Amino acid sequence: MPAHAAHHGDQEIETLEEFDATVSARGTLSGFRVQAVDLTDRTRELLATDTAGAVFLGCAMRQNAAAKVRADGALVFPPLPGLPFDPYRGLVYSPDELFASLAEGGYEATPDALSYTWFQRTKADRDVFSSMLRAVHDDSVSDALDELLVGARVVGVMGGHAMARGTEAYEGAARLGRTLARSGLTVATGGGPGAMEAANLGAYAAPYDDEMLVEALQLLSKAPKFTPSITDWAGVAFEVRTRWPKGGTSVGIPTWFYGHEPPNPFASHIAKYFANATREDGLLARSNTGVVFLPGAAGTVQEIFDNATPNYYESRGEPTPMVLVNRAHWTEKLPTWPLLQSLARGRSMEARIALVDRIEEVPDALERLES
Known part of the structure; x- marks a missing residue:
C-alpha cells in the first residue's frame, strides 16, 4: 500500500512532485486544487502559469506569487499559523509525524498531544471558527484516506483499549494481524x-520471520499499558520500530475525541479525526472485506451494531462479513451474539456472521463468509 495513491484525473495536487509534474505536462493550473503544498520555492512557476479557477488550500507562497494568483481569479486559503495541525493536509498522518519531539520533550510535546489540548480548549470555548477548522481537517483526512485505500482489500479489526501488552490475548491479536496481512489484506x-x-503490530511484523514478533512482544512488555506514562509506552514501541525499521503497512483510524487514548505507532498510515462519529463510521465503511470483533466493552459493542445496521438493510445480498471472537465474552459476559443472530435471522446478513472461540479460527471464518 503506497503512502499516496495517484489520482491525476481528479484535479488534486497534494505533493510538490505532483505540482511540478502538472506544470510541466499541462502548462496550466487552471481548475486544479493544490492542497497543503509549500510553494515558497515555486514563485517563478506561479508567476508564469495560468491559475484561473484554481484553489490553493493552505499552501505557503511568497507575497508576489499570492497576489498574482489572486489576480488570476484563484482562491487562496493561506496557512494558519499557531495551529498544532494542518486543516488542509493532503495526506494521512505517519507515526513519526504525530509523535515528533517524543524523545526530546515527552508525549506532552508531540503534535498529537498538542492537537488534543487545542481541541479541548476550543471545544469548551464553542468557537465557531475552530469548529470549522476541525470539520475541514476531518474532511481532508477522509479524502486522503479514500485515496490511500483505492483498490485495497481492507479488513477491520476491532477490540478494546484495555488489552495489555505481555498478555496471551495481546499476542493472539498480533498473530491475527500478521496472518491477515500476509494473506494480502490491509489491516x-x-x-x-x-x-x-x-493487530497493527502484527501487520508491521508480517514481512519478518516469526521470531521477530516473539522478540518484539518481549520488548513491548516493558510498558504494558499507556498509563501511567504515554511517553514510556510510545517510547518502547519506537524501540521496536528502530530495531526492525522495514515493517509492513496497515491503517489506524483513531480520534482526539478520546484524548486519553494515544494513537499506536505500529499503524504505518494514521487517519486521525476530531469527530469520533465520523471516524467510527468511516472505519467500518472502509472495511470492505470483513470486520473482526475481538473482546471489548462499550465501544466495541457499539461498533458491532454500527456495522450490523447497514448489513441489516443491505438488499443486494452483499453484507460485510462479521466475525466475533471469544464465545464466552459475546454470549455470557456481554451477550451481544444472541441479539445479532436475532437481527440477522431471515436476512441476507445471516450467512455473513460468525462466532468463533479462538483467534486462530478467524481467517477460515472470513474465507467461508466471503464465499
Whole structure:
C-alpha cells in the first residue's frame, strides 16, 4: 500500500512532485486544487502559469506569487499559523509525524498531544471558527484516506483499549494481524492501544520471520499499558520500530475525541479525526472485506451494531462479513451474539456472521463468509 495513491484525473495536487509534474505536462493550473503544498520555492512557476479557477488550500507562497494568483481569479486559503495541525493536509498522518519531539520533550510535546489540548480548549470555548477548522481537517483526512485505500482489500479489526501488552490475548491479536496481512489484506483498526495496537503490530511484523514478533512482544512488555506514562509506552514501541525499521503497512483510524487514548505507532498510515462519529463510521465503511470483533466493552459493542445496521438493510445480498471472537465474552459476559443472530435471522446478513472461540479460527471464518 503506497503512502499516496495517484489520482491525476481528479484535479488534486497534494505533493510538490505532483505540482511540478502538472506544470510541466499541462502548462496550466487552471481548475486544479493544490492542497497543503509549500510553494515558497515555486514563485517563478506561479508567476508564469495560468491559475484561473484554481484553489490553493493552505499552501505557503511568497507575497508576489499570492497576489498574482489572486489576480488570476484563484482562491487562496493561506496557512494558519499557531495551529498544532494542518486543516488542509493532503495526506494521512505517519507515526513519526504525530509523535515528533517524543524523545526530546515527552508525549506532552508531540503534535498529537498538542492537537488534543487545542481541541479541548476550543471545544469548551464553542468557537465557531475552530469548529470549522476541525470539520475541514476531518474532511481532508477522509479524502486522503479514500485515496490511500483505492483498490485495497481492507479488513477491520476491532477490540478494546484495555488489552495489555505481555498478555496471551495481546499476542493472539498480533498473530491475527500478521496472518491477515500476509494473506494480502490491509489491516485497519481504531488506531489506539490494546487490541488495536496488537493487530497493527502484527501487520508491521508480517514481512519478518516469526521470531521477530516473539522478540518484539518481549520488548513491548516493558510498558504494558499507556498509563501511567504515554511517553514510556510510545517510547518502547519506537524501540521496536528502530530495531526492525522495514515493517509492513496497515491503517489506524483513531480520534482526539478520546484524548486519553494515544494513537499506536505500529499503524504505518494514521487517519486521525476530531469527530469520533465520523471516524467510527468511516472505519467500518472502509472495511470492505470483513470486520473482526475481538473482546471489548462499550465501544466495541457499539461498533458491532454500527456495522450490523447497514448489513441489516443491505438488499443486494452483499453484507460485510462479521466475525466475533471469544464465545464466552459475546454470549455470557456481554451477550451481544444472541441479539445479532436475532437481527440477522431471515436476512441476507445471516450467512455473513460468525462466532468463533479462538483467534486462530478467524481467517477460515472470513474465507467461508466471503464465499
